Amino acid sequence: MPARSFEEAWSLASGIDGWLTEAQARVLHEEATRAGGTVVEIGSHLGRSTVVLGSAAARVVAVDPFPVDWRYGAVDTAERFRDNIARTGVDDAVVLLRQPSADALASWGEPLGLLYVDGKHDVASCLRDLRWAAWLPGGARFLVHDAFSSVGVTLAMLVLAATGRSSRFLGRTGSLALFEVGSPTPADRARIVAQLPWFARNLAVKVLLRLRLAGVARVLGHDDGADPY
Numbered sequence: 001m002p003a004r005s006f007e008e009a010w011s012l013a014s015g016i017d018g019w020l021t022e023a024q025a026r027v028l029h030e031e032a033t034r035a036g037g038t039v040v041e042i043g044s045h046l047g048r049s050t051v052v053l054g055s056a057a058a059r060v061v062a063v064d065p066f067p068v069d070w071r072y073g074a075v076d077t078a079e080r081f082r083d084n085i086a087r088t089g090v091d092d093a094v095v096l097l098r099q100p101s102a103d104a105l106a107s108w109g110e111p112l113g114l115l116y117v118d119g120k121h122d123v124a125s126c127l128r129d130l131r132w133a134a135w136l137p138g139g140a141r142f143l144v145h146d147a148f149s150s151v152g153v154t155l156a157m158l159v160l161a162a163t164g165r166s167s168r169f170l171g172r173t174g175s176l177a178l179f180e181v182g183s184p185t186p187a188d189r190a191r192i193v194a195q196l197p198w199f200a201r202n203l204a205v206k207v208l209l210r211l212r213l214a215g216v217a218r219v220l221g222h223d224d225g226a227d228p229y
Protein backbone atom coordinates (compact mmCIF):
# COMPACT_ATOMS: atom_id res chain seq x y z
CA MET A 1 0.00 0.00 0.00
CA PRO A 2 1.41 3.46 -0.84
CA ALA A 3 1.87 5.76 2.14
CA ARG A 4 -1.21 7.77 3.10
CA SER A 5 -1.29 11.47 3.89
CA PHE A 6 -1.64 12.41 7.54
CA GLU A 7 -5.19 13.61 6.93
CA GLU A 8 -6.21 10.25 5.45
CA ALA A 9 -4.45 8.36 8.24
CA TRP A 10 -6.10 10.42 10.96
CA SER A 11 -9.56 10.09 9.44
CA LEU A 12 -9.14 6.32 9.96
CA ALA A 13 -7.27 6.31 13.28
CA SER A 14 -9.30 8.92 15.11
CA GLY A 15 -12.33 6.60 15.16
CA ILE A 16 -10.35 4.05 17.20
CA ASP A 17 -10.45 4.49 20.99
CA GLY A 18 -7.16 5.53 22.57
CA TRP A 19 -5.26 8.43 24.06
CA LEU A 20 -3.15 9.75 21.17
CA THR A 21 -4.11 13.32 20.27
CA GLU A 22 -4.28 14.63 16.71
CA ALA A 23 -1.16 16.76 17.18
CA GLN A 24 0.73 13.74 18.53
CA ALA A 25 -0.52 11.54 15.69
CA ARG A 26 0.84 14.10 13.24
CA VAL A 27 4.29 13.84 14.86
CA LEU A 28 4.19 10.03 14.69
CA HIS A 29 3.24 10.21 11.01
CA GLU A 30 6.02 12.74 10.26
CA GLU A 31 8.67 10.76 12.14
CA ALA A 32 7.67 7.44 10.56
CA THR A 33 7.77 9.07 7.11
CA ARG A 34 11.14 10.66 7.82
CA ALA A 35 12.71 7.53 9.32
CA GLY A 36 12.15 4.81 6.76
CA GLY A 37 13.02 1.26 7.83
CA THR A 38 11.23 -0.78 10.44
CA VAL A 39 9.11 0.97 13.05
CA VAL A 40 8.64 -0.81 16.38
CA GLU A 41 5.68 0.16 18.52
CA ILE A 42 5.56 -1.02 22.13
CA GLY A 43 1.94 -1.00 23.32
CA SER A 44 -0.79 -0.95 20.68
CA HIS A 45 -4.13 -1.41 22.50
CA LEU A 46 -6.81 -1.08 19.79
CA GLY A 47 -4.44 0.23 17.14
CA ARG A 48 -5.02 4.01 17.18
CA SER A 49 -1.30 4.79 16.91
CA THR A 50 -0.54 1.62 14.91
CA VAL A 51 -2.86 2.78 12.12
CA VAL A 52 -1.09 6.16 11.97
CA LEU A 53 2.34 4.52 11.84
CA GLY A 54 1.19 1.85 9.36
CA SER A 55 -0.15 4.59 7.08
CA ALA A 56 3.31 6.18 6.86
CA ALA A 57 5.80 3.28 7.12
CA ALA A 58 6.11 0.13 5.03
CA ARG A 59 6.80 -2.07 8.08
CA VAL A 60 5.49 -1.64 11.61
CA VAL A 61 6.10 -4.27 14.26
CA ALA A 62 3.45 -3.87 16.96
CA VAL A 63 4.42 -5.48 20.27
CA ASP A 64 1.62 -6.09 22.77
CA PRO A 65 0.71 -9.16 24.85
CA PHE A 66 -2.82 -7.74 25.38
CA PRO A 67 -3.00 -8.73 29.05
CA VAL A 68 -6.57 -8.82 30.33
CA ASP A 69 -5.45 -7.63 33.76
CA TRP A 70 -4.18 -4.32 32.32
CA ARG A 71 -6.51 -1.47 33.36
CA TYR A 72 -8.12 -1.08 29.92
CA GLY A 73 -7.45 -4.61 28.67
CA ALA A 74 -10.24 -7.06 27.81
CA VAL A 75 -10.49 -10.58 26.44
CA ASP A 76 -11.33 -9.30 22.96
CA THR A 77 -8.70 -6.52 22.71
CA ALA A 78 -6.37 -8.49 20.38
CA GLU A 79 -9.28 -9.38 18.12
CA ARG A 80 -10.46 -5.76 18.00
CA PHE A 81 -6.88 -4.64 17.26
CA ARG A 82 -6.67 -7.09 14.33
CA ASP A 83 -10.09 -5.97 13.04
CA ASN A 84 -9.03 -2.31 13.15
CA ILE A 85 -5.77 -3.04 11.34
CA ALA A 86 -7.59 -4.97 8.58
CA ARG A 87 -10.51 -2.52 8.29
CA THR A 88 -8.18 0.46 7.85
CA GLY A 89 -6.10 -1.36 5.23
CA VAL A 90 -2.73 -1.26 7.01
CA ASP A 91 -2.50 -5.04 7.46
CA ASP A 92 0.17 -5.27 4.73
CA ALA A 93 2.43 -3.03 6.79
CA VAL A 94 1.67 -4.19 10.35
CA VAL A 95 3.06 -7.33 11.99
CA LEU A 96 1.80 -8.13 15.51
CA LEU A 97 4.11 -9.74 18.07
CA ARG A 98 1.70 -10.80 20.78
CA GLN A 99 4.21 -11.04 23.58
CA PRO A 100 5.68 -8.83 26.34
CA SER A 101 8.14 -6.30 24.99
CA ALA A 102 11.04 -7.81 26.98
CA ASP A 103 10.46 -11.24 25.38
CA ALA A 104 10.20 -9.74 21.90
CA LEU A 105 13.41 -7.79 22.49
CA ALA A 106 15.25 -10.91 23.64
CA SER A 107 14.80 -12.49 20.22
CA TRP A 108 15.09 -9.31 18.11
CA GLY A 109 18.02 -8.97 15.70
CA GLU A 110 17.67 -6.12 13.19
CA PRO A 111 18.17 -2.34 13.15
CA LEU A 112 15.17 -0.07 13.55
CA GLY A 113 14.20 3.14 11.77
CA LEU A 114 11.95 4.44 14.57
CA LEU A 115 10.83 3.32 18.04
CA TYR A 116 7.55 4.32 19.67
CA VAL A 117 7.15 3.47 23.37
CA ASP A 118 3.61 3.40 24.79
CA GLY A 119 3.51 0.17 26.81
CA LYS A 120 3.10 -0.37 30.54
CA HIS A 121 3.50 2.90 32.40
CA ASP A 122 5.40 1.86 35.53
CA VAL A 123 9.01 3.01 35.71
CA ALA A 124 10.60 -0.45 35.46
CA SER A 125 8.54 -1.46 32.41
CA CYS A 126 9.18 1.85 30.67
CA LEU A 127 12.93 1.60 31.25
CA ARG A 128 12.80 -1.98 29.95
CA ASP A 129 10.91 -0.84 26.83
CA LEU A 130 13.48 1.89 26.23
CA ARG A 131 16.17 -0.82 25.84
CA TRP A 132 14.80 -1.29 22.32
CA ALA A 133 16.53 2.00 21.48
CA ALA A 134 19.81 0.04 21.36
CA TRP A 135 18.65 -1.13 17.90
CA LEU A 136 18.42 2.45 16.57
CA PRO A 137 21.44 3.82 14.69
CA GLY A 138 23.00 7.15 15.72
CA GLY A 139 20.80 10.09 14.69
CA ALA A 140 17.63 7.95 14.60
CA ARG A 141 14.70 8.96 16.78
CA PHE A 142 12.35 7.48 19.33
CA LEU A 143 9.13 8.72 20.90
CA VAL A 144 7.62 8.11 24.33
CA HIS A 145 3.94 8.70 25.00
CA ASP A 146 2.73 9.97 28.41
CA ALA A 147 6.28 11.09 29.14
CA PHE A 148 5.01 13.95 31.31
CA SER A 149 1.57 12.79 32.38
CA SER A 150 2.20 9.49 34.16
CA VAL A 151 4.32 9.14 37.31
CA GLY A 152 6.09 5.95 36.17
CA VAL A 153 6.93 7.20 32.68
CA THR A 154 8.06 10.60 33.96
CA LEU A 155 10.37 8.90 36.47
CA ALA A 156 11.79 6.86 33.60
CA MET A 157 12.36 10.13 31.70
CA LEU A 158 14.28 11.51 34.70
CA VAL A 159 16.42 8.36 34.90
CA LEU A 160 17.14 8.82 31.19
CA ALA A 161 18.02 12.48 31.73
CA ALA A 162 20.23 11.77 34.74
CA THR A 163 22.04 8.60 33.65
CA GLY A 164 21.41 7.99 29.94
CA ARG A 165 24.42 8.37 27.70
CA SER A 166 22.94 7.78 24.32
CA SER A 167 19.83 9.88 23.86
CA ARG A 168 19.09 13.55 23.46
CA PHE A 169 15.68 15.03 24.35
CA LEU A 170 14.52 17.12 21.39
CA GLY A 171 11.14 18.30 22.66
CA ARG A 172 7.55 17.32 23.27
CA THR A 173 4.06 17.57 21.81
CA GLY A 174 1.82 17.53 24.86
CA SER A 175 3.25 14.57 26.74
CA LEU A 176 4.69 12.86 23.65
CA ALA A 177 8.48 13.17 24.02
CA LEU A 178 10.84 13.05 21.07
CA PHE A 179 14.44 11.81 21.45
CA GLU A 180 17.38 11.38 19.13
CA VAL A 181 20.13 8.78 19.54
CA GLY A 182 23.32 10.66 20.36
CA SER A 183 25.40 11.85 23.30
CA PRO A 184 23.37 14.21 25.49
CA THR A 185 24.82 17.57 26.44
CA PRO A 186 24.12 19.06 29.89
CA ALA A 187 21.61 21.34 28.11
CA ASP A 188 19.79 18.29 26.70
CA ARG A 189 19.55 16.81 30.20
CA ALA A 190 18.38 20.11 31.67
CA ARG A 191 15.70 20.37 28.97
CA ILE A 192 13.98 17.22 30.28
CA VAL A 193 14.14 18.39 33.88
CA ALA A 194 12.63 21.72 32.77
CA GLN A 195 9.44 19.80 31.84
CA LEU A 196 8.74 18.98 35.50
CA PRO A 197 6.42 21.96 36.07
CA TRP A 198 4.38 20.76 33.07
CA PHE A 199 4.27 17.27 34.63
CA ALA A 200 3.19 18.72 38.03
CA ARG A 201 0.44 20.68 36.29
CA ASN A 202 -0.80 17.52 34.52
CA LEU A 203 -0.82 15.60 37.79
CA ALA A 204 -2.81 18.40 39.43
CA VAL A 205 -5.29 18.39 36.52
CA LYS A 206 -5.75 14.61 36.86
CA VAL A 207 -6.46 14.93 40.60
CA LEU A 208 -8.91 17.78 39.97
CA LEU A 209 -10.76 15.74 37.32
CA ARG A 210 -11.02 12.78 39.75
CA LEU A 211 -12.47 15.19 42.32
CA ARG A 212 -14.95 16.39 39.65
CA LEU A 213 -13.41 19.86 39.75
CA ALA A 214 -13.15 20.39 35.97
CA GLY A 215 -13.88 24.10 36.54
CA VAL A 216 -10.71 24.46 38.62
CA ALA A 217 -8.77 22.43 36.02
CA ARG A 218 -9.85 25.03 33.45
CA VAL A 219 -7.96 27.65 35.46
CA LEU A 220 -4.85 25.53 34.75
CA GLY A 221 -5.65 25.75 31.04
CA HIS A 222 -7.25 22.30 30.75
CA ASP A 223 -10.68 22.65 29.14
CA ASP A 224 -11.29 18.99 28.38
CA GLY A 225 -13.09 16.36 30.50
CA ALA A 226 -10.40 13.80 29.62
CA ASP A 227 -6.97 13.55 31.26
CA PRO A 228 -4.15 15.60 29.73
CA TYR A 229 -1.97 13.64 27.31
Ligand SMILES: C[S@@+](CC[C@H](N)C(=O)[O-])C[C@H]1O[C@@H](n2cnc3c(N)ncnc32)[C@H](O)[C@@H]1O
Pocket residue numbers: 017018019020042043044045046047048049050063064065066067070073099100101102118119120
Ligand atom coordinates in the same frame (compact mmCIF):
# COMPACT_ATOMS: atom_id res chain seq x y z
C1 LIG B 1 -1.53 3.12 26.61
S1 LIG B 1 -1.84 1.61 25.84
C2 LIG B 1 -1.25 1.82 24.21
C3 LIG B 1 -2.11 2.76 23.43
C4 LIG B 1 -1.88 2.73 21.94
N1 LIG B 1 -0.52 3.08 21.58
C5 LIG B 1 -2.88 3.68 21.27
O1 LIG B 1 -2.49 4.53 20.46
O2 LIG B 1 -4.08 3.59 21.57
C6 LIG B 1 -0.66 0.58 26.59
C7 LIG B 1 -0.57 -0.80 25.99
O3 LIG B 1 0.56 -1.47 26.56
C8 LIG B 1 0.27 -2.84 26.53
N2 LIG B 1 1.19 -3.60 27.37
C9 LIG B 1 1.03 -4.02 28.64
N3 LIG B 1 2.09 -4.74 29.03
C10 LIG B 1 2.94 -4.77 27.98
C11 LIG B 1 4.22 -5.36 27.75
N4 LIG B 1 4.84 -6.06 28.70
N5 LIG B 1 4.80 -5.20 26.55
C12 LIG B 1 4.18 -4.46 25.57
N6 LIG B 1 2.98 -3.89 25.74
C13 LIG B 1 2.37 -4.03 26.92
C14 LIG B 1 -1.19 -2.91 26.95
O4 LIG B 1 -1.77 -4.14 26.57
C15 LIG B 1 -1.77 -1.70 26.23
O5 LIG B 1 -2.35 -2.09 25.01
